[in-house]
Amino acid sequence: MDFIRNFPFICIVLCLATGVISSVLKPKAAKVVSVSLVSFCCVCSFCVLFYTISTGTSFTYMMGHFPAPWGNEIRAGVLEGVMASFFTVIMLLSLLGGEKYLKIDIEEPKQNLYFALINLLLSSLLALVYTNDLFTAYVFVEINTIAAGGLIMIRSNGHSMLAATKYMIMSLLGSGLLLIGITLQYDLTGHLLMSNIKESIGALAANGEYAVPLTVIIGLMSVGIAIKSALFPFHAWLPDAYGFSTASSAAILSSLVSKAYLFLLIKIMYRVIGTDVFWNSKITNVFFILGVAGMLFGSFSAIKEHDMRRMIAFSSVAQIGYIYMGFGFGTELGMVAAVFHILSHAATKSMLFVACRGLSEVSGDKKDFSDLKGSGFRNKMAGVAFSVGAFSMVGVPLFAGFISKLYLTSAALDTLSVKMVVAVIVLAVSTILNALYFIRAVISIYTPRNEHYRDPEFRPGKIFCIGMVCFIAINFVLGLASHPIINAIEQGLHMFS
Amino acid sequence: MKPRSDYELSWWRRLVRFVDGETLADVERRAEELRETNAQNQQMVDKEAEHVFEQEVKEDREDRKRRLEIEHEKEAKALLEKYKNWPKEHGVRIFGRLYAVMAVVLCVAIIATLLVTVSYLPEFGSPDNPNNNEVVEKYNAEGLYDTGATNNVAGMILDYRAFDTLGESHVLFVAAVCVMILLRLELTKDGKPTDKKRAAEENDRLYEPKNDKILQLSAKILVPIIIMYGIYVILNGHLSPGGGFSGGAIIGAGLILYVNAFGFKEATKIMNRKNYAVISVVPLLFYAVAKSYSFFTGANHIESIIPKGTPGAIISSGLILPLNICVGIVVACTMYHFYTLFRKGGM
Numbered sequence: 043m044d045f046i047r048n049f050p051f052i053c054i055v056l057c058l059a060t061g062v063i064s065s066v067l068k069p070k071a072a073k074v075v076s077v078s079l080v081s082f083c084c085v086c087s088f089c090v091l092f093y094t095i096s097t098g099t100s101f102t103y104m105m106g107h108f109p110a111p112w113g114n115e116i117r118a119g120v121l122e123g124v125m126a127s128f129f130t131v132i133m134l135l136s137l138l139g140g141e142k143y144l145k146i147d148i149e150e151p152k153q154n155l156y157f158a159l160i161n162l163l164l165s166s167l168l169a170l171v172y173t174n175d176l177f178t179a180y181v182f183v184e185i186n187t188i189a190a191g192g193l194i195m196i197r198s199n200g201h202s203m204l205a206a207t208k209y210m211i212m213s214l215l216g217s218g219l220l221l222i223g224i225t226l227q228y229d230l231t232g233h234l235l236m237s238n239i240k241e242s243i244g245a246l247a248a249n250g251e252y253a254v255p256l257t258v259i260i261g262l263m264s265v266g267i268a269i270k271s272a273l274f275p276f277h278a279w280l281p282d283a284y285g286f287s288t289a290s291s292a293a294i295l296s297s298l299v300s301k302a303y304l305f306l307l308i309k310i311m312y313r314v315i316g317t318d319v320f321w322n323s324k325i326t327n328v329f330f331i332l333g334v335a336g337m338l339f340g341s342f343s344a345i346k347e348h349d350m351r352r353m354i355a356f357s358s359v360a361q362i363g364y365i366y367m368g369f370g371f372g373t374e375l376g377m378v379a380a381v382f383h384i385l386s387h388a389a390t391k392s393m394l395f396v397a398c399r400g401l402s403e404v405s406g407d408k409k410d411f412s413d414l415k416g417s418g419f420r421n422k423m424a425g426v427a428f429s430v431g432a433f434s435m436v437g438v439p440l441f442a443g444f445i446s447k448l449y450l451t452s453a454a455l456d457t458l459s460v461k462m463v464v465a466v467i468v469l470a471v472s473t474i475l476n477a478l479y480f481i482r483a484v485i486s487i488y489t490p491r492n493e494h495y496r497d498p499e500f501r502p503g504k505i506f507c508i509g510m511v512c513f514i515a516i517n518f519v520l521g522l523a524s525h526p527i528i529n530a531i532e533q534g535l536h537m538f539s
Numbered sequence: 540m541k542p543r544s545d546y547e548l549s550w551w552r553r554l555v556r557f558v559d560g561e562t563l564a565d566v567e568r569r570a571e572e573l574r575e576t577n578a579q580n581q582q583m584v585d586k587e588a589e590h591v592f593e594q595e596v597k598e599d600r601e602d603r604k605r606r607l608e609i610e611h612e613k614e615a616k617a618l619l620e621k622y623k624n625w626p627k628e629h630g631v632r633i634f635g636r637l638y639a640v641m642a643v644v645l646c647v648a649i650i651a652t653l654l655v656t657v658s659y660l661p662e663f664g665s666p667d668n669p670n671n672n673e674v675v676e677k678y679n680a681e682g683l684y685d686t687g688a689t690n691n692v693a694g695m696i697l698d699y700r701a702f703d704t705l706g707e708s709h710v711l712f713v714a715a716v717c718v719m720i721l722l723r724l725e726l727t728k729d730g731k732p733t734d735k736k737r738a739a740e741e742n743d744r745l746y747e748p749k750n751d752k753i754l755q756l757s758a759k760i761l762v763p764i765i766i767m768y769g770i771y772v773i774l775n776g777h778l779s780p781g782g783g784f785s786g787g788a789i790i791g792a793g794l795i796l797y798v799n800a801f802g803f804k805e806a807t808k809i810m811n812r813k814n815y816a817v818i819s820v821v822p823l824l825f826y827a828v829a830k831s832y833s834f835f836t837g838a839n840h841i842e843s844i845i846p847k848g849t850p851g852a853i854i855s856s857g858l859i860l861p862l863n864i865c866v867g868i869v870v871a872c873t874m875y876h877f878y879t880l881f882r883k884g885g886m
Contacts, residue, residue: 048838051835112699114701165709188710188713195721229668254659
């Protein structure tokens, strides 16, 4: 067996162990440990990605001395590799970009706990990506939920406490529904390993047995994950959680935590329920309708907002809507487009959050539009990054958002049904709405005002600049060289089924 | 004195004129003239009066209009106010009621759906249920051979599915970290308590029962028994029902009873910040390292060097006993730590 196959396991366990160690380290040491851990995981994930692409197959890894249905197992294919490398890169950049603001936002003796939470969160993200067992997925969903709540709460002001409470209530409801779904399916199939469940459910669906419980299971799992990933009517927790936490937390929550759940949903579709059964159930229509509604209402709420951070947060609701619309088509093309949108949105949104914090730093730590006017001139790096992010969100060619919108549209045109008409119209409308608020934001940060905030001594930090440049580079890579990535996604989805 | 306006036309005046020597025709003509001018005058006066009256009416109308307008404005303002306040005064109440009703309806709907679903599930405990498959069969038939643990549950959670349990113990840890973030009151850099912390401790000392003889005596008797029992449950986790989670909880309860009876001064001799850090971190690390070893050897098909021992003996079943001890220590520490955090913001 190639040694590379150990990498996913090593990453997960190392994250858990360093999470424990970081809780007793000094803040500076914890930061070094955390950053080097994330970089290490990043390298490992890329190794796994290239290994799976070069061998052209996926592999399973036995966790212990007992083979799969008895013991635990993790699995790595191309799509897992793509997701893991992408998640680690984004996490590293979010940490680097927001590192300066952690010191301001968090009490000094508690900073090491922040990094402990980051490490544990990364372990759960990787485990959710690699898992091949539904119950393992649930255990790491728990770690993910609590750690994410901690990341919101650690800023310790009234707003973030309230936001964390909201987040915990909604997120635990989602976990509960997911857990009920898992237990019900265990009662029907007697398995927790994904491939075995798929086999049994396929047989049950073919014979038409247990049709009612099967539908309920699909519904419970989907709704549980939809709540956790903030699909439109369940998004009440989102704007506060993203708007009032520290910059790195907001970036990580918006681009990684919710995306990990979406990836889990894809895994459930392909590897637990099976695409045939899943797409035949009417849940895809629900996804489609809610996704389309989210695209419109998220944008409307964002237009009304005068707090820049909350505006970006509401735009997340719209973008999650795009992803669920892609799921809702119930076709292979729709899934590819949705997965690509997961990547492009994750890359863009984290950049926007960190850049927005950079802008508010030179505007007296305020986040209102009126205060941020002219901040693009005061912090040039953040201004450029914000503009790139905004253009990508609107879907200007050359940027990541354009490609994902292109693929979503072509997936819509491929369905040839009522969904096609609705999807194309709503995509057009929502693009205009996106442009309304994002271009307004860009214009407002480049309107020369608020000279009293100007500090001639101010220079954006070196690490911040590096992070932002990397973010911009990733955006251009996704926008200009999307073909190999789309190929990898297609290959990965193919390996799933 | 001014004569009346019709004085010239009066009979008396005509008579006087006639007496003065005017002819009758003259008198008549003059009276005619006078009548005409009078009529003209009257007309003018009437016109003027009419004009004045019209003016007055107009003014009055305008005044009324204005007053009406003001009244309308007032009404509109009141209406607007009412409209603005409606959500606060009535809307919230109605929405709240609607919300409550909808919440109840939704809950009932979900409960009904779940109940209906349950009625469609395979019958509980029936031998030909789908979950009575090869997985459970192997756990039951070969569990003892595979893991060396007579308690099948311990074998399952700490050997077959150890990865899940590794995650589960870190769930506990991450929860502890979050509670620390929320409640821990920090010391200053030179190790002295800050004002907030001192106030919390002061407050704690005020409400702490001082030298409660009954509590102390019962604690003296109970605490050793509770802790011994907890240790027993942990150590026999692989032989009988029990294990790290339950035994740890029992020990934690014993520690909390001890603190309540004898106060923090006594307890911090053993459980201070430094010791807590070591006691909670080392077992988790040992857990991770030991399990990594077993995962690594298992996946790479290397023979593990850990002996299984004779089933039923206290030292047997490979890693399960040490892992149970680790989990027990972590759980006990976490419980005790939660108690101190809630009570005075840390040890």
